[in-house]
Amino acid sequence: MTMLDDETLQMYVEEAKEHLESIESDLLAIEQMGEDIDEELVNKVFRAAHSIKGGAGFLGLNTIKELAHKIENVLDMMRNRELVPNPEIVNILLLAFDRLAELIDNVEESNDMDISEHVAALSAIASGGVPESKSEEAADKSDEAAVEMQDDNKIVVKNSQGQVVFEKELDLDQVTKGGKFLYLLELDLVKDVQEKNKQPYDVIKDIRSTGDVLDFKIDLEAIGSLEEDKFTKTIPLYFLYATIIEPDIINTLFDLPDEQVKVISGQDTPAASGTEQEVKEQIEAEKQEEQMQKIESEPKKEQVEEEKIVDISSSSQKQASKQVAPKPAAKKDTSDAKPKAAVKTSKHSTGVHAETLRVHVSLLENLMNLAGELVLSRNQLMQAIAQQNMHDIQAASQRIDLVTSELQEAIMLTRMQPIGNIFNKFPRVVRDLARDLGKEIELILEGKEVELDKTIIEGLSDPLTHLVRNSADHGIEPPEERIAKGKDPVGKIILKAYHASGQVNIEIKDDGRGMDAEAIARKAIEKGLVTEEQVRSMNEKEKLNLIFLPGLSTKEQVSDVSGRGVGMDVVKSNLDKLGGQIDIETELGKGTTIRIKLPLTLAIIPSLLISVGGERFAIPQVNVNELIEVPAAQVKERIEKVGDADVLILRGELIPLLSLAEVLGIERESKFESAEGEDTFSDKYRTDKGAVKVVIAQAGSFKYGLVVDELHDSVEIVVKPLGRHLKQCEGYAGATIMGDGRVALILDVVGLAKLAELSAVNVAEKEKTVEIEEGEEVHTLFLFNNAPGEACAVPLDLVARVELIKAEDIEEIGGKKVIKYRGGSLPVFALEEVANVEHLELQGDLVVIVFVMGGHEVGLLATPPVDAVETKVKIDVFSLKQPGIAGSTIINDKTTLIVDVYEFFETLNPDWFIERKEVAEEIKKEAGEKKVLLVEDSDFFRNQVKKFIEGEGYKVVAAEDGLVAWNYLNEHPDEISVVVTDIEMPNMDGFELTKLIKESPQFAHLPVIALTSLAGEEDIEKGKAVGIDDYQIKLDKEKLLQSIFNFLSKMQKQAA
Amino acid sequence: MEETVQKRKGPFQASCFYLGEALCGIDINLVQEINKQIVYTAVPHAPDYVLGIMNLRGRIVTIVDFGKKLGLGCTKITDSTRIIIVNSKEEQIGLMVDRITDVVNGRWEDIAPPPANIKGIQGRFFLGVCKVKNRLVALLNVEEALADELVKA
Amino acid sequence: MPEQEINFALEGDVVRDKVKEIKENVLKLIQDKEDVQLVLDLKKVSVLDVFGIGLIFACYNSLKQKNGRLKLINVSDELKKLFDMLELDKYLELA
Secondary structure (H helix, E strand, C coil): CCCHHHHHHHHCCCCCCHHHHCHHHHHHHHHHHCCCHHHHHHHHHHHHHHHHHHHHHHHHHHHHHHHHHHHHHHHHHHHCCCCCCCCHHHHHHHHHHHHHHHHCCCHHHCCCCCCHHHHHHHHHHHHHCCCHHHHHHHHHHHHHCCCEEEEEEEEEEEEECCEEEEEEEEHHHHCCCCEEEEEEEEEEEEHHHHHCCCCCHHHHHHHHCEEEEEEEEHHHHHHHHCCCCCCCCCEEEEEEEECCCCCCHHHHHHCHHHHHHHEEEEECCCCCCCCCHHHHHHHHHHHHHHCCCCCCCCCCCCCCCCCCCCCCCHHHHHHCCCCCCCCHHHHHCCCCCCCCCCCCCCCCCCCCCCCCCCCCHHHHHHHHHHHHHHHHHHHHEEEEHHHHCCCHHHHHHHHHHHHHHHHHHHHHHHHHECCCCHHHHHHHHHHHHHHHCCCCCCEEEEECEEEEEHHHHHHHHHHHHHHHHHHHHCCCEEEEEHCCCCCCCCEEEEEEEECCCCCCEEEEECCCCCCCCCHHHHHHHHHCCCCCCHHHHHHHHHHHHHHHHHCCCCCCCCCCCEEEECCCCHHHHHHHHHHCCCEEECCCCEEEEEEEEECCCCEEEEEEEEEEECCCEEEEHEEEEEEECCHHHHHHHHHEEEEEEEEEEEEECCEEEEEEEHCCCCCCCCCCCCCCCCCCCCCCHHHCCCCCEEEEECCCEEEEEEECCEEEEEEEEEECCCCHHHHHCCCCEEEECCHHHHCEEECCCHHHHHHHHHHHHHHHHHHHHHCCCCCEEEEEEEEECCCCCCCCEEEEEEEEEEEEEHHHHHHHHEEEEEEEECEEEEEECCCHHHCCCCCCCCCCEEEEEEECCEEEEEEEEEEEEEEEHHHHHHHHCCCCEECEEEEEEEEECCCEECCHHHHHHHCHHHHHHHHHHHHHHHHHHHCCCCCCEECCCCHHHHHHHHHHHCCCCCCCEEECCCCHHHHHHHHCCEEEEEEECCCCCCCCCCCHHHHHHEEEEEECCCCCCEEEEECCHHHHHHHHHHHEEEEEECHHHHHHHHHHHHHHHHHHHHHH | CCCCCCCCCCEEEEEEEEEEEEEEEHHHHHEEECCCCCEEECCCCCCEEEEECCCCCCEEEEEHHHHHHCCCCCCCCCCEEEEEEEEECCCCEEEEECEEEEEEEHHHHHHHHHEEECCEEEEEEEEEEEECCCCEEEEEEEEHHHCCCCCCC | CCCCCEEEEEEEEECHHHHHHHHHHHHHHHHCCCCCEEEEEEEEEEEEEEEHHHHHHHHHHHHHCCCCEEEEECCHHHHHHHHHHHHHHHEEEEE
C-alpha cells in the first residue's frame, strides 16, 4: 500500500464525491434522451470520470484509475456519437459508477477490490459488443454456490457443485448484526492444510476463534470409505461462519481460494468476489433455480414478511444523502439490522472520513453574530455582578436568555437538510423497479426543498424506500391491466413534501390499485392478529390500519423486490421513533395516498408541563389543543357518562375523558367527594376544589381530554430518548431534564390513549367527520336497535344512563317488567308496548336505556350495539308516525325511527305526569288564557315541542321564524306570556328576536327561553348579552316545561 | 445457541458485587462508574425490574433492579446498595446491586463453565465462574442479563 | 444381535506414508463383518496428521456401511483438542 498523505487523500475523496453527486440523475437524463444525445451533459459526466481518474493516478489508486478510465472510454464514444445510449448501456454505466463510489468510500482498500465485471462490461460496450442479456449472464454464474432463502428464516446453502450443505433456521438479521458477514467456508484438509504445510488443529482453531461457527459439516461422502482411496486426496469441511472480517480480506486471512469462500449475507453488498453485478446475477440464477426446483420452495400463495432475500437493488440507497457524508457507525450498530446494502461507514473505511454537513454561509454568519452577542452579554453580566448592580444583572441576564434561545434555534437550523437529499435517489429506484417488474412508472417529486432535521431525514430513508417500493410493486398495475381498466398505461407515483400546521408532511401517492380494507382485515383474522368480533366493529380506516400489525402481508407472491422482511410494521415503528405519524387514504381501483407527518425538529420541542399525583410530566405543545378548567359548579352538567366512557361536553362536542392518574396508576393527592346523592363517577377527575382540569390532547384527527391535577408552564424542552427497556412503554415519547435537574417523562398522546383503550369510544373522531353546513340543525342522537336490525334513535340529551343487562335479569312483578338497579328496581319497557314495531325477543344480552321522566327513572329495552352520532337531522314527520314514534330519519343508510320518549312513557304511565299538569291547570285558571309563543323553523321540532307544551295544558302559538314571531307579537301584544325560541333560523335568528323583544318597552318583560342543540360557552355568552333568560336543550322536555312553569309562576307571583 | 466456553485468553479485571448471596463480577471494561446515590424517577407501566430513570450528566439512564431482573426478589435498599453504571449496546444502564466488593484479577483461561444455578440465579446469565482467593466469582454475561424479554403488547 | 468388538491398536506416526498400511490392516479386520464395533486404541500414537484424520473418517464410513460403529480409546489430550475442533464426538465414541 502506498503511503498516502491523509489530508491529500481526504481532499481527493471529498472532491471525487462531489463529482459523483449528480452523476446518477445525469445518467438517467441521458437515458431518457436516448438518441437525442445532449453533448453537454455527456461531457459533464465524462469530465467527472476524467477528474477522478486523474487524481487516482496521482495518488496511486490504481483500481479507481482503471475503472474510471473504462468509464471514460464509453462516455467518449457517446459524446462523439459513436454510441447511442440505451437502457442497457446506461445501466452498466450506473453500476460502474456505483462501484466507483464504493471504491472511493473504501479508498484505502480500493486497490484490492475487484472491478473485473465492470471492466468486462464496459470493454464490451467500447468494442461494440452488445451487453449480454440478463439470462445469459445468469447462466454463466450458475456454477457458483447458490444461497437460497426460504421463508421462516430458513436458509439453504449449497456448495459449488450445487449440493446442499446446510439447511438451517437462521435469523439473518440477528446473525449479521453489528456489521458481521455470514460466509460458507469450504476447507479441504488435504488441499488447504496438509499441502500448505499447516496443522489442521491450528487452522480450524483460527476459524473458530475469529468468528462464530454457526454450523459445521464434514463431507463424509467425499472422504469415502477405507475400500476407496478418496480420503487421501480430499477431506472437505464446511463452516457456516459469521464474523466481522470483511469479504475483501477473508480469503487472504484464511489462505483460501475465492471459490471456497462464499458470502451469504452481510452489511455490505454481499459479493464473494466483490461485484454488485455478479450478485445481481446470482440472484437471477437463484430465481431460476427456485423455479426449477419446486421441491425446495413450496408453492405458497402468501409469503410471510419474514422472508428475507438479499436485496441488492437497494444498493441505490448508497446514493442517498450525498450532501451528508456516510452515516455514523453508531447508527449502523443500533439499527434493527435490516439487510440493507448500506452506505459504507467510517467503521469499514479506516477512519479517513469524518462526518460532514453542508451549511449555508449565511447561517454560519448568523451563528458568528450570535456568538458575538453572547460574549458581549456575558461580559456585561460579569461586570454587573462585580459591581453588584442588580438592575444591570437583570438586564444582562435577559439578554443572555434571548441570545441563547436564538443561538439554540440557529444551531438547530444547521441540522436542517433539504429532503431532496433522500428524494433524489428515488428516480433510480423507481426506474430499476419498473424495469424489474415490467411496469411503466413515472415518478414525480415535489417539495425537494422542504427542510428537516438531519436525523429525521436519515431515519426516513428506509421507510420511504419501502413505501415507494410498495407503490411500485403492489400499487401500480402492469400496463396491460391499466389499459384494461381504462387508465394510462404509465402509472404515476407522486412523492411530495410540504409544510402544514407546524409539521412536515410527506405524501406517497399512486394511481394504482388502491388498498382493499376488507382483504387486509381478512388477512389479519387469518393470521390470528385480530378476532372477527373486533373486526366487525371496525370502520374502514381501522381496517386499513391493520396493515401496520407485524406479520401481515397480503401479497400473493413475494417479489424479491419489496418482500424483504421490512414490513409496514417496521415502517410504522421507524416513524414512531421519529415522532411521526402515518395515515392511509385509498380508493379501490383508483389509487392510494400515504401521508406521513413529522415534527420539524427532533431535539427541542415546546411543551406543556403538567402534574399528577405530585409527579411532573410534559406534553408536546403540538399535541395540546386547548386547556380547559371546568369549575366545580359546572361539572355535573358538562361531564357525563355515555355508555362506558366519561365525556366532557365542550361547545356541543363530546370529548372522551381520560384520567392521567388512572391510566398511569398514580395515586392522587387530592380526593374530592361529591355531596350525598350526587353522581360520584366524576369524582376521580376532580381536584381538591372540585374543579376538573383538562388538557384537550390531539394527535391527528384523534382528540380526547386528559384530566390532570395541575397545569404548569409551557417550556421548551430537550427530548431525550428512553433506554431500550422502556421503549415498549406506549405512553411515553421520551424524557427530559428540567431546570432543576430532575427528570420528567414526556407523554405520548396517542400511546396514552392506547393504554386506556380509548379507541373503542372514538366519539370525538366521529364528530369530526361530520361537516356542519351553515344554518342546519345538528343534533346528537343515541342510536340503538329495538329488534335486531330495527334502527331507532332518541336525542342523546335525554338519555340518563345506558346499562347492559342479561335477559335473565328481567323480573316480572305485577305484570310489569323490572330489573334490579342501584339498590332498587327499575321498570323497563319494550317499544312494542306502545308503538307498532317489531317484537323484541328478551334473550341474551340486552341494553336498557334509562330516562328520567316525570321525576321517575325508567328504562327502555333495546338490543345492542348502541352508538351515538352527531348528525344533521332531517326528520320525516309524516311517514312512520305513530304513538311513541316521532318520525324517522336516515342514519348510516338505514331508516331509523325516532322515539318520542315523552309520548312513549306518558302512554304507559299517564299518572306520573299529572302533578305538573294540575299545577299548570291552576295557573291557567288564574292567569287566564296565557299563551306560549314557540318560534322554531324545523317542522319536526316545532311539532314536538308544541305538543308537549300543549300536553302540559298551555296554549301554544307556533311561528316558524323569528320574523313571523315578531310580527305576531306586534299584532297580538297581550296574548303571549312566554317566548320559547330556537336560535338557528333563516330570516331572523333567536338572538335577533330576543334583542328586539328586550329592547322594546312593550315586550321587554317577556321571559325568553332559548332552545338550542348547541349549549356552547360562546352561545351562552352571546345569549346573555342579548337578554335571553334561560337556555334549554331541545327535546329535554322535562327541563323546558319546568322552565316555562317557573317563569309563569314567577310572573304570577309578581302580578299578584 | 450459546458458546459458553470462553474463547478469550489473558488477564481480566472484574468489578465484584453481591446479588443476594451470589458473588458476581462484571468485566471492568464495561463498568463506567459506581454511584452511591439511589435516585431515580419512577416510570409507570415500565417492566417490573425497571426502577426508573435518572439524569446522569445530561443523559437519561435506565435504572434496573439487577437482582430482580435476574430472577431474585426485589432488592431491598440499604446503606450498602449501589448503582453500577454499565455500557451496554450504546446505552448506559444503571444496575442496582446489594453490596460492592473488591475488584478481582483473573485469567480468562481459568474460567470454568457456570453451573446451572448460582444461588438462585440461572446459569445462562453467566460467562463462567472462577476462583479468586478462595472465593468463587461468577462472571456475568451482561448482554444476556440485560436482554429484554420482548413481550408484544 | 451380539456385537463383536474388534480391537486394534495404532502405533507411532499415523501419517501419510503409514496410513496406507494401517488402512489395509483395518480392512482385513473388519471386512465381511457386519455389526462390529471397531475399537481403535490410540495410546501409542505419537503423531496424527491430516491423512490420519482422513483414515479415521474412512473407517467410520466403512463401518457405517456394515452397520458397525467406531470407538476411539486412550485419546491423548492433544488429540482430543483436535477431535473437538472437528466435532468428532458427533460421529463416534471417544474415550
